[in-house]
Amino acid sequence: MTPLARLLVLPCLLVATPALADGNVTCASGPQTGWKPIASLKKQVWLEGWTLQKAQIEGDCYEVYAQNEAGQAVEAFFHPVTLQKLLVLRRGQEVFRAKGFKG
Amino acid sequence: MAAKLSPRRRLVLWLLLALPAALMLQGYVSGTALALDLERPSGEMAARLIVLALLPGPLIEVFGLTAFLRGWLNARRNLGVAAFLYSLLHLAFYYGDVGSLRAMLGEIGLSGIWTGWLALALLIPPAATSFDRALRRLGMTWKRLQKLVYPAALFTLAHWLLLDFAWHEAALTAAPLVIAYGLRAYRRWTLYRRQTA
Known part of the structure; x- marks a missing residue:
């Protein structure tokens, strides 16, 4: 390997180091035709005692931005078929993960 | 003293720099975008502008002072000030998202948040001294203050x-800087080897 090539490898390695955060969340939810409507998340969020700010599709998950009962901003991922709460982040920090969820 | 852009070029540059902010504000005012949606693009713009303001240094050392890099160097103070202004816009959208000072202070201990506050605080001295008179009066201190951008x-x-x-996007934004500093380190290393050989 030439010195220049060696040099160019370094930034690539740096760039390729995964961040502390979770990488892309995946829900293994299958085709969208089998998903529950995104509007049904409203009830889930209400059940949590949260105030919904925004719900959207993120990859193959439903993603929710909300404020929890304590008024804290949370970002949560729900399974589009089961509507199970899978992951909750508070400003990038994981505060909840469903049992067995690895996505 | 560092050369500057002509007033005309500076006007064009600032119109370009203001365009994303105008689009974001328009989205916010018209209600098509929530403050929540605009936190990210405003922060990304600030980060990109920081990268653009830092790049000419290592690139000039590697490739020499070409006409293109000279022009870029002349524009860098504008890019830095714009980065600071986008950071403030980012902060404003953040405030709009959480809704109160109390909520903001409530999450200042989270590592994802205080790092942002610290970055903004570090940008204040270089931004506040970015005008010509400060440059003339501060001399070498001016350069040291500007280095807070690193x-x-x-x-x-x-x-x-x-x-x-x-x-990925964060890495992609930082990549040009990493590569430029890598090239500069390589150049310095080969120069050093030649001198000591």
Whole structure:
């Protein structure tokens, strides 16, 4: 390997180091035709005692931005078929993960 | 003293720099975008502008002072000030999202948040001394103050990586800097070897 090539490898390695955060969340939810409507998340969020700010599709998950009962901003991922709460982040920090969820 | 852009070029540059902010504000005012939606693009713009302001240094050392790089160098103070202004816009959208000072202070202890505050704080001295008179009066201190942009860039990157569950865009934004500094380190190393050989 030439010195220049060696040099160019370094930034690539740096760039390729995964961040502390979770990488892309995946829900293994299958085709969208089998998903529950995104509007049904409203009830889930209400059940949590949260105030919904925004719900959207993120990859193959439903993603929710909300404020929890304590008024804290949370970002949560729900399974589009089961509507199970899978992951909750508070400003990038994981505060909840469903049992067995690895996505 | 560092050369400057002609007034005409500076006007064009600032119109370009203001365009994304105008679009974001228009989205916010018209209600098509929530403050929540605009936190990210405004922060990204700030980060990109920091990278653009830092790049000419290492690139000039590697490739020499070409006409293109000279022009870029002349524009860098504008880019830095714009980065600071986008950071403030980012802060404003953040405030709009959480809704109160209390809520903001409530999450200041989270690593994804305090890194952002620190990056913003580090940008204040260089931004506040970015005008000609400060440059003339401060002399060498001016250069030292401007160097606060380096740690600001690092904390910006940390802020981004900690908040984002996907790290690719942050890495892509930082990549040109990493490559430019890598090239500069390689050049310095070969020069050093030649001198000591």
